[in-house]
Amino acid sequence: MIDRREFLKMAACLSASFGITQFPGIVQAALKKIDPASVPRLIYLQGQSCTGCSISLLQAQSPNAVSMITQYSKLSFHADLSATSGKQALDLIDDYISGRAGEYFLAVEGSIPWGMPEACVIGDKPFADYVTAAAQTMSGAIAVGTCATHGGIPAAEGNLTDAISLKEFYLRKKIKPLLIEIPGCSVHPDWVWKTIIHLVQVGLPELVDGQPKMFFSRRVHELCPRYHDYQQEIFARKLGDKGCLFKLGCLGPETYADCPTRWWNGGQTWCIDANAPCIGCASPFFAAKKDFPFYTPFKQNKV
Ligand code: SF4
Ligand code: SF4
Known part of the structure:
Protein backbone atom coordinates (compact mmCIF):
# COMPACT_ATOMS: atom_id res chain seq x y z
CA MET A 1 0.00 0.00 0.00
CA ILE A 2 1.18 3.51 -0.70
CA ASP A 3 -0.28 6.54 1.00
CA ARG A 4 -1.68 9.59 -0.75
CA ARG A 5 1.52 11.55 -0.39
CA GLU A 6 3.57 8.75 -1.95
CA PHE A 7 1.03 8.39 -4.73
CA LEU A 8 1.22 12.09 -5.59
CA LYS A 9 4.97 12.00 -5.54
CA MET A 10 5.07 8.96 -7.80
CA ALA A 11 2.45 10.38 -10.18
CA ALA A 12 4.32 13.66 -10.41
CA CYS A 13 7.60 11.95 -11.17
CA LEU A 14 6.08 9.55 -13.65
CA SER A 15 4.33 12.36 -15.50
CA ALA A 16 7.63 14.16 -15.83
CA SER A 17 9.44 10.96 -16.77
CA PHE A 18 6.95 10.18 -19.50
CA GLY A 19 7.16 13.60 -21.03
CA ILE A 20 3.82 14.94 -19.79
CA THR A 21 4.65 18.55 -19.14
CA GLN A 22 1.13 19.98 -19.37
CA PHE A 23 -0.21 18.13 -16.35
CA PRO A 24 -2.42 20.48 -14.38
CA GLY A 25 -3.14 21.08 -10.74
CA ILE A 26 -2.47 18.55 -8.12
CA VAL A 27 0.35 16.64 -9.83
CA GLN A 28 2.20 19.80 -10.78
CA ALA A 29 2.00 20.89 -7.15
CA ALA A 30 3.49 17.61 -5.99
CA LEU A 31 6.22 17.89 -8.60
CA LYS A 32 7.58 20.99 -6.90
CA LYS A 33 8.44 18.90 -3.84
CA ILE A 34 10.95 16.79 -5.80
CA ASP A 35 14.46 18.14 -6.07
CA PRO A 36 15.37 17.42 -9.70
CA ALA A 37 18.94 18.58 -9.10
CA SER A 38 19.67 15.61 -6.87
CA VAL A 39 19.16 12.92 -9.49
CA PRO A 40 20.52 12.58 -13.00
CA ARG A 41 18.16 13.12 -15.89
CA LEU A 42 18.32 10.30 -18.38
CA ILE A 43 17.61 10.52 -22.05
CA TYR A 44 17.25 6.93 -23.24
CA LEU A 45 17.60 6.44 -26.97
CA GLN A 46 17.39 3.20 -28.90
CA GLY A 47 19.43 2.44 -31.98
CA GLN A 48 19.60 -0.95 -33.65
CA SER A 49 18.04 -2.88 -30.82
CA CYS A 50 15.21 -5.29 -30.12
CA THR A 51 14.13 -3.40 -26.97
CA GLY A 52 14.93 -6.48 -24.93
CA CYS A 53 17.21 -4.50 -22.64
CA SER A 54 14.43 -1.99 -21.93
CA ILE A 55 12.07 -4.82 -21.08
CA SER A 56 14.69 -6.30 -18.78
CA LEU A 57 15.22 -2.94 -17.05
CA LEU A 58 11.52 -2.77 -16.27
CA GLN A 59 11.79 -6.10 -14.41
CA ALA A 60 13.99 -4.54 -11.72
CA GLN A 61 12.88 -5.59 -8.27
CA SER A 62 15.17 -4.04 -5.72
CA PRO A 63 14.66 -1.11 -6.13
CA ASN A 64 11.81 -1.56 -8.55
CA ALA A 65 11.64 0.16 -11.91
CA VAL A 66 9.26 2.89 -10.75
CA SER A 67 11.63 3.86 -7.95
CA MET A 68 14.52 3.77 -10.37
CA ILE A 69 12.95 6.21 -12.82
CA THR A 70 11.46 8.47 -10.19
CA GLN A 71 13.71 8.50 -7.11
CA GLY A 86 5.51 12.95 -32.82
CA LYS A 87 6.78 16.52 -32.80
CA GLN A 88 6.36 16.94 -29.05
CA ALA A 89 8.62 13.94 -28.39
CA LEU A 90 11.18 15.06 -30.96
CA ASP A 91 11.23 18.57 -29.47
CA LEU A 92 11.78 17.07 -26.03
CA ILE A 93 14.78 15.07 -27.27
CA ASP A 94 16.14 18.10 -29.12
CA ASP A 95 15.84 20.27 -26.03
CA TYR A 96 18.18 17.93 -24.20
CA ILE A 97 20.56 17.08 -27.01
CA SER A 98 20.98 20.78 -27.84
CA GLY A 99 21.84 21.51 -24.22
CA ARG A 100 18.82 23.81 -23.70
CA ALA A 101 17.19 21.54 -21.10
CA GLY A 102 20.20 21.28 -18.79
CA GLU A 103 22.41 18.44 -17.63
CA TYR A 104 21.64 14.88 -18.56
CA PHE A 105 23.13 11.43 -19.07
CA LEU A 106 22.54 9.71 -22.38
CA ALA A 107 21.61 6.03 -22.22
CA VAL A 108 22.00 4.21 -25.52
CA TRP A 114 27.91 3.37 -39.34
CA GLY A 115 27.74 2.33 -42.99
CA MET A 116 24.02 2.96 -43.47
CA PRO A 117 22.89 5.82 -41.19
CA GLU A 118 19.42 5.89 -42.73
CA ALA A 119 18.85 2.35 -41.45
CA CYS A 120 18.10 3.80 -38.01
CA VAL A 121 16.36 7.14 -37.61
CA ILE A 122 14.54 9.08 -34.92
CA GLY A 123 11.95 11.22 -36.65
CA ASP A 124 13.64 12.06 -39.92
CA LYS A 125 17.17 12.30 -38.54
CA PRO A 126 19.70 9.48 -38.34
CA PHE A 127 20.18 8.09 -34.86
CA ALA A 128 23.91 8.64 -35.38
CA ASP A 129 23.34 12.42 -35.61
CA TYR A 130 21.74 12.45 -32.17
CA VAL A 131 24.57 10.45 -30.69
CA THR A 132 27.15 12.76 -32.26
CA ALA A 133 25.43 15.95 -31.08
CA ALA A 134 24.89 14.57 -27.58
CA ALA A 135 28.63 14.20 -27.10
CA GLN A 136 28.85 18.01 -26.89
CA THR A 137 26.18 18.43 -24.21
CA MET A 138 25.78 15.28 -22.09
CA SER A 139 27.48 14.64 -18.74
CA GLY A 140 28.28 11.14 -19.93
CA ALA A 141 26.85 8.15 -21.73
CA ILE A 142 25.77 4.72 -20.59
CA ALA A 143 25.89 1.98 -23.22
CA VAL A 144 23.12 -0.43 -22.26
CA GLY A 145 23.44 -4.00 -23.48
CA THR A 146 25.81 -5.87 -25.75
CA CYS A 147 24.58 -4.20 -28.97
CA ALA A 148 25.61 -0.84 -27.51
CA THR A 149 28.84 -2.09 -25.91
CA HIS A 150 30.14 -4.37 -28.65
CA GLY A 151 27.75 -4.32 -31.59
CA GLY A 152 25.94 -7.50 -30.62
CA ILE A 153 23.58 -9.27 -32.99
CA PRO A 154 23.02 -6.27 -35.36
CA ALA A 155 26.80 -6.22 -35.91
CA ALA A 156 27.06 -9.94 -36.59
CA GLU A 157 29.38 -10.92 -39.41
CA GLY A 158 27.73 -10.25 -42.76
CA ASN A 159 25.39 -7.50 -41.57
CA LEU A 160 24.74 -4.87 -44.22
CA THR A 161 24.73 -1.76 -42.05
CA ASP A 162 28.25 -1.91 -40.61
CA ALA A 163 26.69 -1.75 -37.16
CA ILE A 164 29.11 -0.71 -34.43
CA SER A 165 29.14 -0.09 -30.70
CA LEU A 166 28.87 3.30 -29.05
CA LYS A 167 32.54 3.21 -28.08
CA GLU A 168 33.62 2.39 -31.63
CA PHE A 169 31.37 5.13 -32.96
CA TYR A 170 32.96 7.77 -30.74
CA LEU A 171 36.43 6.42 -31.53
CA ARG A 172 35.81 6.83 -35.26
CA LYS A 173 34.45 10.32 -34.61
CA LYS A 174 37.52 11.10 -32.46
CA ILE A 175 35.29 12.04 -29.53
CA LYS A 176 36.15 10.97 -25.99
CA PRO A 177 33.11 11.31 -23.72
CA LEU A 178 32.69 9.71 -20.31
CA LEU A 179 31.32 6.30 -21.26
CA ILE A 180 30.11 3.51 -18.99
CA GLU A 181 29.59 0.19 -20.77
CA ILE A 182 27.18 -2.41 -19.44
CA PRO A 183 27.01 -5.49 -21.66
CA GLY A 184 24.47 -8.29 -21.66
CA CYS A 185 21.89 -9.62 -24.10
CA SER A 186 19.70 -8.72 -22.45
CA VAL A 187 21.29 -6.57 -19.80
CA HIS A 188 20.62 -7.43 -16.14
CA PRO A 189 18.51 -4.66 -14.56
CA ASP A 190 20.81 -4.50 -11.52
CA TRP A 191 23.85 -3.85 -13.69
CA VAL A 192 22.30 -0.68 -15.06
CA TRP A 193 20.23 0.60 -12.18
CA LYS A 194 22.86 -0.08 -9.52
CA THR A 195 25.40 1.69 -11.66
CA ILE A 196 23.06 4.68 -11.67
CA ILE A 197 22.52 4.44 -7.91
CA HIS A 198 26.29 4.43 -7.54
CA LEU A 199 26.51 7.52 -9.73
CA VAL A 200 23.91 9.28 -7.57
CA GLN A 201 25.11 8.23 -4.13
CA VAL A 202 28.85 7.71 -4.49
CA GLY A 203 29.98 8.91 -7.89
CA LEU A 204 31.48 7.15 -10.86
CA PRO A 205 31.97 3.42 -10.15
CA GLU A 206 35.36 1.87 -10.76
CA LEU A 207 35.56 0.80 -14.38
CA VAL A 208 37.60 -1.96 -15.97
CA ASP A 209 37.76 -1.66 -19.74
CA GLY A 210 34.86 0.75 -19.46
CA GLU A 222 35.01 -18.89 -11.54
CA LEU A 223 31.78 -18.30 -9.64
CA CYS A 224 29.80 -21.19 -11.11
CA PRO A 225 28.33 -23.76 -8.69
CA ARG A 226 29.29 -26.45 -11.24
CA TYR A 227 32.97 -25.49 -11.20
CA HIS A 228 33.61 -28.43 -8.91
CA ASP A 229 32.10 -30.72 -11.57
CA TYR A 230 34.38 -29.12 -14.12
CA GLN A 231 37.41 -29.87 -11.98
CA GLN A 232 36.25 -33.45 -11.44
CA GLU A 233 35.52 -33.78 -15.17
CA ILE A 234 31.87 -34.55 -14.55
CA PHE A 235 30.34 -33.24 -17.76
CA ALA A 236 26.72 -33.08 -18.89
CA ARG A 237 26.23 -35.02 -22.13
CA LYS A 238 22.91 -33.49 -23.07
CA LEU A 239 20.81 -30.52 -21.99
CA GLY A 240 19.13 -31.28 -18.70
CA ASP A 241 21.92 -33.51 -17.39
CA LYS A 242 23.64 -32.69 -14.15
CA GLY A 243 27.31 -31.75 -14.32
CA CYS A 244 29.42 -29.07 -15.94
CA LEU A 245 28.03 -27.80 -19.26
CA PHE A 246 31.43 -27.15 -20.83
CA LYS A 247 31.05 -29.92 -23.41
CA LEU A 248 27.68 -28.53 -24.42
CA GLY A 249 29.32 -25.27 -25.37
CA CYS A 250 29.19 -23.32 -22.12
CA LEU A 251 30.99 -20.00 -22.54
CA GLY A 252 31.25 -19.32 -18.81
CA PRO A 253 35.06 -19.67 -19.04
CA GLU A 254 35.13 -16.80 -21.56
CA THR A 255 32.56 -14.47 -20.06
CA TYR A 256 32.97 -11.86 -17.35
CA ALA A 257 29.70 -11.38 -15.43
CA ASP A 258 28.39 -12.03 -11.92
CA CYS A 259 25.30 -14.04 -12.95
CA PRO A 260 26.17 -17.02 -10.68
CA THR A 261 26.00 -14.84 -7.57
CA ARG A 262 23.43 -12.29 -8.72
CA TRP A 263 20.94 -14.62 -10.45
CA TRP A 264 18.13 -13.36 -12.68
CA ASN A 265 14.39 -12.76 -12.54
CA GLY A 266 14.48 -11.35 -9.04
CA GLY A 267 16.83 -14.06 -7.82
CA GLN A 268 14.69 -16.96 -9.03
CA THR A 269 17.05 -18.53 -11.53
CA TRP A 270 19.86 -17.97 -14.01
CA CYS A 271 21.11 -19.72 -17.13
CA ILE A 272 23.14 -22.55 -15.64
CA ASP A 273 20.66 -23.07 -12.81
CA ALA A 274 18.13 -23.66 -15.61
CA ASN A 275 20.53 -26.25 -17.11
CA ALA A 276 21.34 -24.00 -20.06
CA PRO A 277 24.97 -23.22 -20.90
CA CYS A 278 26.15 -19.64 -20.58
CA ILE A 279 26.01 -18.35 -24.16
CA GLY A 280 28.43 -15.51 -23.43
CA CYS A 281 25.83 -12.81 -23.86
CA ALA A 282 27.95 -10.29 -21.96
CA SER A 283 31.14 -11.05 -23.87
CA PRO A 284 32.69 -8.97 -26.67
CA PHE A 285 32.50 -11.87 -29.12
CA PHE A 286 28.81 -12.59 -28.56
CA ALA A 287 27.24 -13.27 -31.97
CA ALA A 288 30.15 -11.57 -33.72
CA LYS A 289 31.00 -14.40 -36.13
CA LYS A 290 28.73 -16.46 -38.32
CA ASP A 291 29.96 -19.62 -36.65
CA PHE A 292 29.46 -18.31 -33.12
CA PRO A 293 28.30 -21.36 -31.18
CA PHE A 294 25.35 -21.49 -28.85
CA TYR A 295 25.17 -25.14 -27.94
CA THR A 296 28.36 -26.59 -29.36
CA PRO A 297 31.82 -26.45 -27.82
CA PHE A 298 33.66 -23.24 -28.60
CA LYS A 299 37.01 -24.19 -30.14
CA GLN A 300 38.77 -21.13 -28.77
CA ASN A 301 37.90 -21.99 -25.15
CA LYS A 302 40.85 -21.29 -22.89
CA VAL A 303 40.21 -22.11 -19.26
S1 SF4 B 1 32.04 -24.52 -18.05
FE1 SF4 B 1 30.06 -23.51 -17.60
S2 SF4 B 1 28.89 -25.02 -16.38
FE2 SF4 B 1 31.04 -25.66 -16.36
S3 SF4 B 1 31.86 -24.76 -14.49
FE3 SF4 B 1 32.31 -23.33 -16.17
S4 SF4 B 1 30.59 -21.90 -16.18
FE4 SF4 B 1 29.94 -23.67 -14.95
S1 SF4 C 1 25.16 -16.71 -17.57
FE1 SF4 C 1 26.13 -16.05 -19.49
S2 SF4 C 1 24.49 -16.13 -21.05
FE2 SF4 C 1 23.51 -16.20 -19.01
S3 SF4 C 1 23.02 -14.04 -18.60
FE3 SF4 C 1 25.02 -14.47 -17.65
S4 SF4 C 1 26.54 -13.86 -19.20
FE4 SF4 C 1 24.56 -14.02 -20.24
Missing part, protein backbone atom coordinates in the same frame (compact mmCIF):
# COMPACT_ATOMS: atom_id res chain seq x y z
CA TYR A 72 17.17 7.50 -8.31
CA SER A 73 17.01 8.97 -11.76
CA LYS A 74 14.69 11.14 -13.72
CA LEU A 75 13.88 9.38 -16.93
CA SER A 76 13.12 12.33 -19.14
CA PHE A 77 12.63 10.38 -22.34
CA HIS A 78 12.27 6.77 -23.36
CA ALA A 79 10.43 5.96 -26.58
CA ASP A 80 8.62 2.92 -25.17
CA LEU A 81 7.46 4.68 -22.02
CA SER A 82 6.86 8.17 -23.29
CA ALA A 83 3.30 9.45 -23.29
CA THR A 84 4.32 12.02 -25.86
CA SER A 85 4.90 11.25 -29.50
CA GLU A 109 20.52 0.81 -26.23
CA GLY A 110 21.44 -0.81 -29.53
CA SER A 111 24.20 -0.43 -32.05
CA ILE A 112 24.76 2.30 -34.61
CA PRO A 113 24.65 1.67 -38.38
CA GLN A 211 32.67 -1.68 -17.49
CA PRO A 212 31.71 -1.39 -13.79
CA LYS A 213 34.17 -3.61 -11.96
CA MET A 214 31.57 -4.51 -9.34
CA PHE A 215 29.66 -6.61 -11.90
CA PHE A 216 32.18 -7.68 -14.52
CA SER A 217 35.48 -8.45 -12.82
CA ARG A 218 35.14 -12.23 -12.61
CA ARG A 219 34.28 -14.95 -15.07
CA VAL A 220 31.01 -16.86 -14.84
CA HIS A 221 33.17 -19.99 -14.70
Whole structure:
Protein backbone atom coordinates (compact mmCIF):
# COMPACT_ATOMS: atom_id res chain seq x y z
CA MET A 1 0.00 0.00 0.00
CA ILE A 2 1.18 3.51 -0.70
CA ASP A 3 -0.28 6.54 1.00
CA ARG A 4 -1.68 9.59 -0.75
CA ARG A 5 1.52 11.55 -0.39
CA GLU A 6 3.57 8.75 -1.95
CA PHE A 7 1.03 8.39 -4.73
CA LEU A 8 1.22 12.09 -5.59
CA LYS A 9 4.97 12.00 -5.54
CA MET A 10 5.07 8.96 -7.80
CA ALA A 11 2.45 10.38 -10.18
CA ALA A 12 4.32 13.66 -10.41
CA CYS A 13 7.60 11.95 -11.17
CA LEU A 14 6.08 9.55 -13.65
CA SER A 15 4.33 12.36 -15.50
CA ALA A 16 7.63 14.16 -15.83
CA SER A 17 9.44 10.96 -16.77
CA PHE A 18 6.95 10.18 -19.50
CA GLY A 19 7.16 13.60 -21.03
CA ILE A 20 3.82 14.94 -19.79
CA THR A 21 4.65 18.55 -19.14
CA GLN A 22 1.13 19.98 -19.37
CA PHE A 23 -0.21 18.13 -16.35
CA PRO A 24 -2.42 20.48 -14.38
CA GLY A 25 -3.14 21.08 -10.74
CA ILE A 26 -2.47 18.55 -8.12
CA VAL A 27 0.35 16.64 -9.83
CA GLN A 28 2.20 19.80 -10.78
CA ALA A 29 2.00 20.89 -7.15
CA ALA A 30 3.49 17.61 -5.99
CA LEU A 31 6.22 17.89 -8.60
CA LYS A 32 7.58 20.99 -6.90
CA LYS A 33 8.44 18.90 -3.84
CA ILE A 34 10.95 16.79 -5.80
CA ASP A 35 14.46 18.14 -6.07
CA PRO A 36 15.37 17.42 -9.70
CA ALA A 37 18.94 18.58 -9.10
CA SER A 38 19.67 15.61 -6.87
CA VAL A 39 19.16 12.92 -9.49
CA PRO A 40 20.52 12.58 -13.00
CA ARG A 41 18.16 13.12 -15.89
CA LEU A 42 18.32 10.30 -18.38
CA ILE A 43 17.61 10.52 -22.05
CA TYR A 44 17.25 6.93 -23.24
CA LEU A 45 17.60 6.44 -26.97
CA GLN A 46 17.39 3.20 -28.90
CA GLY A 47 19.43 2.44 -31.98
CA GLN A 48 19.60 -0.95 -33.65
CA SER A 49 18.04 -2.88 -30.82
CA CYS A 50 15.21 -5.29 -30.12
CA THR A 51 14.13 -3.40 -26.97
CA GLY A 52 14.93 -6.48 -24.93
CA CYS A 53 17.21 -4.50 -22.64
CA SER A 54 14.43 -1.99 -21.93
CA ILE A 55 12.07 -4.82 -21.08
CA SER A 56 14.69 -6.30 -18.78
CA LEU A 57 15.22 -2.94 -17.05
CA LEU A 58 11.52 -2.77 -16.27
CA GLN A 59 11.79 -6.10 -14.41
CA ALA A 60 13.99 -4.54 -11.72
CA GLN A 61 12.88 -5.59 -8.27
CA SER A 62 15.17 -4.04 -5.72
CA PRO A 63 14.66 -1.11 -6.13
CA ASN A 64 11.81 -1.56 -8.55
CA ALA A 65 11.64 0.16 -11.91
CA VAL A 66 9.26 2.89 -10.75
CA SER A 67 11.63 3.86 -7.95
CA MET A 68 14.52 3.77 -10.37
CA ILE A 69 12.95 6.21 -12.82
CA THR A 70 11.46 8.47 -10.19
CA GLN A 71 13.71 8.50 -7.11
CA TYR A 72 17.17 7.50 -8.31
CA SER A 73 17.01 8.97 -11.76
CA LYS A 74 14.69 11.14 -13.72
CA LEU A 75 13.88 9.38 -16.93
CA SER A 76 13.12 12.33 -19.14
CA PHE A 77 12.63 10.38 -22.34
CA HIS A 78 12.27 6.77 -23.36
CA ALA A 79 10.43 5.96 -26.58
CA ASP A 80 8.62 2.92 -25.17
CA LEU A 81 7.46 4.68 -22.02
CA SER A 82 6.86 8.17 -23.29
CA ALA A 83 3.30 9.45 -23.29
CA THR A 84 4.32 12.02 -25.86
CA SER A 85 4.90 11.25 -29.50
CA GLY A 86 5.51 12.95 -32.82
CA LYS A 87 6.78 16.52 -32.80
CA GLN A 88 6.36 16.94 -29.05
CA ALA A 89 8.62 13.94 -28.39
CA LEU A 90 11.18 15.06 -30.96
CA ASP A 91 11.23 18.57 -29.47
CA LEU A 92 11.78 17.07 -26.03
CA ILE A 93 14.78 15.07 -27.27
CA ASP A 94 16.14 18.10 -29.12
CA ASP A 95 15.84 20.27 -26.03
CA TYR A 96 18.18 17.93 -24.20
CA ILE A 97 20.56 17.08 -27.01
CA SER A 98 20.98 20.78 -27.84
CA GLY A 99 21.84 21.51 -24.22
CA ARG A 100 18.82 23.81 -23.70
CA ALA A 101 17.19 21.54 -21.10
CA GLY A 102 20.20 21.28 -18.79
CA GLU A 103 22.41 18.44 -17.63
CA TYR A 104 21.64 14.88 -18.56
CA PHE A 105 23.13 11.43 -19.07
CA LEU A 106 22.54 9.71 -22.38
CA ALA A 107 21.61 6.03 -22.22
CA VAL A 108 22.00 4.21 -25.52
CA GLU A 109 20.52 0.81 -26.23
CA GLY A 110 21.44 -0.81 -29.53
CA SER A 111 24.20 -0.43 -32.05
CA ILE A 112 24.76 2.30 -34.61
CA PRO A 113 24.65 1.67 -38.38
CA TRP A 114 27.91 3.37 -39.34
CA GLY A 115 27.74 2.33 -42.99
CA MET A 116 24.02 2.96 -43.47
CA PRO A 117 22.89 5.82 -41.19
CA GLU A 118 19.42 5.89 -42.73
CA ALA A 119 18.85 2.35 -41.45
CA CYS A 120 18.10 3.80 -38.01
CA VAL A 121 16.36 7.14 -37.61
CA ILE A 122 14.54 9.08 -34.92
CA GLY A 123 11.95 11.22 -36.65
CA ASP A 124 13.64 12.06 -39.92
CA LYS A 125 17.17 12.30 -38.54
CA PRO A 126 19.70 9.48 -38.34
CA PHE A 127 20.18 8.09 -34.86
CA ALA A 128 23.91 8.64 -35.38
CA ASP A 129 23.34 12.42 -35.61
CA TYR A 130 21.74 12.45 -32.17
CA VAL A 131 24.57 10.45 -30.69
CA THR A 132 27.15 12.76 -32.26
CA ALA A 133 25.43 15.95 -31.08
CA ALA A 134 24.89 14.57 -27.58
CA ALA A 135 28.63 14.20 -27.10
CA GLN A 136 28.85 18.01 -26.89
CA THR A 137 26.18 18.43 -24.21
CA MET A 138 25.78 15.28 -22.09
CA SER A 139 27.48 14.64 -18.74
CA GLY A 140 28.28 11.14 -19.93
CA ALA A 141 26.85 8.15 -21.73
CA ILE A 142 25.77 4.72 -20.59
CA ALA A 143 25.89 1.98 -23.22
CA VAL A 144 23.12 -0.43 -22.26
CA GLY A 145 23.44 -4.00 -23.48
CA THR A 146 25.81 -5.87 -25.75
CA CYS A 147 24.58 -4.20 -28.97
CA ALA A 148 25.61 -0.84 -27.51
CA THR A 149 28.84 -2.09 -25.91
CA HIS A 150 30.14 -4.37 -28.65
CA GLY A 151 27.75 -4.32 -31.59
CA GLY A 152 25.94 -7.50 -30.62
CA ILE A 153 23.58 -9.27 -32.99
CA PRO A 154 23.02 -6.27 -35.36
CA ALA A 155 26.80 -6.22 -35.91
CA ALA A 156 27.06 -9.94 -36.59
CA GLU A 157 29.38 -10.92 -39.41
CA GLY A 158 27.73 -10.25 -42.76
CA ASN A 159 25.39 -7.50 -41.57
CA LEU A 160 24.74 -4.87 -44.22
CA THR A 161 24.73 -1.76 -42.05
CA ASP A 162 28.25 -1.91 -40.61
CA ALA A 163 26.69 -1.75 -37.16
CA ILE A 164 29.11 -0.71 -34.43
CA SER A 165 29.14 -0.09 -30.70
CA LEU A 166 28.87 3.30 -29.05
CA LYS A 167 32.54 3.21 -28.08
CA GLU A 168 33.62 2.39 -31.63
CA PHE A 169 31.37 5.13 -32.96
CA TYR A 170 32.96 7.77 -30.74
CA LEU A 171 36.43 6.42 -31.53
CA ARG A 172 35.81 6.83 -35.26
CA LYS A 173 34.45 10.32 -34.61
CA LYS A 174 37.52 11.10 -32.46
CA ILE A 175 35.29 12.04 -29.53
CA LYS A 176 36.15 10.97 -25.99
CA PRO A 177 33.11 11.31 -23.72
CA LEU A 178 32.69 9.71 -20.31
CA LEU A 179 31.32 6.30 -21.26
CA ILE A 180 30.11 3.51 -18.99
CA GLU A 181 29.59 0.19 -20.77
CA ILE A 182 27.18 -2.41 -19.44
CA PRO A 183 27.01 -5.49 -21.66
CA GLY A 184 24.47 -8.29 -21.66
CA CYS A 185 21.89 -9.62 -24.10
CA SER A 186 19.70 -8.72 -22.45
CA VAL A 187 21.29 -6.57 -19.80
CA HIS A 188 20.62 -7.43 -16.14
CA PRO A 189 18.51 -4.66 -14.56
CA ASP A 190 20.81 -4.50 -11.52
CA TRP A 191 23.85 -3.85 -13.69
CA VAL A 192 22.30 -0.68 -15.06
CA TRP A 193 20.23 0.60 -12.18
CA LYS A 194 22.86 -0.08 -9.52
CA THR A 195 25.40 1.69 -11.66
CA ILE A 196 23.06 4.68 -11.67
CA ILE A 197 22.52 4.44 -7.91
CA HIS A 198 26.29 4.43 -7.54
CA LEU A 199 26.51 7.52 -9.73
CA VAL A 200 23.91 9.28 -7.57
CA GLN A 201 25.11 8.23 -4.13
CA VAL A 202 28.85 7.71 -4.49
CA GLY A 203 29.98 8.91 -7.89
CA LEU A 204 31.48 7.15 -10.86
CA PRO A 205 31.97 3.42 -10.15
CA GLU A 206 35.36 1.87 -10.76
CA LEU A 207 35.56 0.80 -14.38
CA VAL A 208 37.60 -1.96 -15.97
CA ASP A 209 37.76 -1.66 -19.74
CA GLY A 210 34.86 0.75 -19.46
CA GLN A 211 32.67 -1.68 -17.49
CA PRO A 212 31.71 -1.39 -13.79
CA LYS A 213 34.17 -3.61 -11.96
CA MET A 214 31.57 -4.51 -9.34
CA PHE A 215 29.66 -6.61 -11.90
CA PHE A 216 32.18 -7.68 -14.52
CA SER A 217 35.48 -8.45 -12.82
CA ARG A 218 35.14 -12.23 -12.61
CA ARG A 219 34.28 -14.95 -15.07
CA VAL A 220 31.01 -16.86 -14.84
CA HIS A 221 33.17 -19.99 -14.70
CA GLU A 222 35.01 -18.89 -11.54
CA LEU A 223 31.78 -18.30 -9.64
CA CYS A 224 29.80 -21.19 -11.11
CA PRO A 225 28.33 -23.76 -8.69
CA ARG A 226 29.29 -26.45 -11.24
CA TYR A 227 32.97 -25.49 -11.20
CA HIS A 228 33.61 -28.43 -8.91
CA ASP A 229 32.10 -30.72 -11.57
CA TYR A 230 34.38 -29.12 -14.12
CA GLN A 231 37.41 -29.87 -11.98
CA GLN A 232 36.25 -33.45 -11.44
CA GLU A 233 35.52 -33.78 -15.17
CA ILE A 234 31.87 -34.55 -14.55
CA PHE A 235 30.34 -33.24 -17.76
CA ALA A 236 26.72 -33.08 -18.89
CA ARG A 237 26.23 -35.02 -22.13
CA LYS A 238 22.91 -33.49 -23.07
CA LEU A 239 20.81 -30.52 -21.99
CA GLY A 240 19.13 -31.28 -18.70
CA ASP A 241 21.92 -33.51 -17.39
CA LYS A 242 23.64 -32.69 -14.15
CA GLY A 243 27.31 -31.75 -14.32
CA CYS A 244 29.42 -29.07 -15.94
CA LEU A 245 28.03 -27.80 -19.26
CA PHE A 246 31.43 -27.15 -20.83
CA LYS A 247 31.05 -29.92 -23.41
CA LEU A 248 27.68 -28.53 -24.42
CA GLY A 249 29.32 -25.27 -25.37
CA CYS A 250 29.19 -23.32 -22.12
CA LEU A 251 30.99 -20.00 -22.54
CA GLY A 252 31.25 -19.32 -18.81
CA PRO A 253 35.06 -19.67 -19.04
CA GLU A 254 35.13 -16.80 -21.56
CA THR A 255 32.56 -14.47 -20.06
CA TYR A 256 32.97 -11.86 -17.35
CA ALA A 257 29.70 -11.38 -15.43
CA ASP A 258 28.39 -12.03 -11.92
CA CYS A 259 25.30 -14.04 -12.95
CA PRO A 260 26.17 -17.02 -10.68
CA THR A 261 26.00 -14.84 -7.57
CA ARG A 262 23.43 -12.29 -8.72
CA TRP A 263 20.94 -14.62 -10.45
CA TRP A 264 18.13 -13.36 -12.68
CA ASN A 265 14.39 -12.76 -12.54
CA GLY A 266 14.48 -11.35 -9.04
CA GLY A 267 16.83 -14.06 -7.82
CA GLN A 268 14.69 -16.96 -9.03
CA THR A 269 17.05 -18.53 -11.53
CA TRP A 270 19.86 -17.97 -14.01
CA CYS A 271 21.11 -19.72 -17.13
CA ILE A 272 23.14 -22.55 -15.64
CA ASP A 273 20.66 -23.07 -12.81
CA ALA A 274 18.13 -23.66 -15.61
CA ASN A 275 20.53 -26.25 -17.11
CA ALA A 276 21.34 -24.00 -20.06
CA PRO A 277 24.97 -23.22 -20.90
CA CYS A 278 26.15 -19.64 -20.58
CA ILE A 279 26.01 -18.35 -24.16
CA GLY A 280 28.43 -15.51 -23.43
CA CYS A 281 25.83 -12.81 -23.86
CA ALA A 282 27.95 -10.29 -21.96
CA SER A 283 31.14 -11.05 -23.87
CA PRO A 284 32.69 -8.97 -26.67
CA PHE A 285 32.50 -11.87 -29.12
CA PHE A 286 28.81 -12.59 -28.56
CA ALA A 287 27.24 -13.27 -31.97
CA ALA A 288 30.15 -11.57 -33.72
CA LYS A 289 31.00 -14.40 -36.13
CA LYS A 290 28.73 -16.46 -38.32
CA ASP A 291 29.96 -19.62 -36.65
CA PHE A 292 29.46 -18.31 -33.12
CA PRO A 293 28.30 -21.36 -31.18
CA PHE A 294 25.35 -21.49 -28.85
CA TYR A 295 25.17 -25.14 -27.94
CA THR A 296 28.36 -26.59 -29.36
CA PRO A 297 31.82 -26.45 -27.82
CA PHE A 298 33.66 -23.24 -28.60
CA LYS A 299 37.01 -24.19 -30.14
CA GLN A 300 38.77 -21.13 -28.77
CA ASN A 301 37.90 -21.99 -25.15
CA LYS A 302 40.85 -21.29 -22.89
CA VAL A 303 40.21 -22.11 -19.26
S1 SF4 B 1 32.04 -24.52 -18.05
FE1 SF4 B 1 30.06 -23.51 -17.60
S2 SF4 B 1 28.89 -25.02 -16.38
FE2 SF4 B 1 31.04 -25.66 -16.36
S3 SF4 B 1 31.86 -24.76 -14.49
FE3 SF4 B 1 32.31 -23.33 -16.17
S4 SF4 B 1 30.59 -21.90 -16.18
FE4 SF4 B 1 29.94 -23.67 -14.95
S1 SF4 C 1 25.16 -16.71 -17.57
FE1 SF4 C 1 26.13 -16.05 -19.49
S2 SF4 C 1 24.49 -16.13 -21.05
FE2 SF4 C 1 23.51 -16.20 -19.01
S3 SF4 C 1 23.02 -14.04 -18.60
FE3 SF4 C 1 25.02 -14.47 -17.65
S4 SF4 C 1 26.54 -13.86 -19.20
FE4 SF4 C 1 24.56 -14.02 -20.24
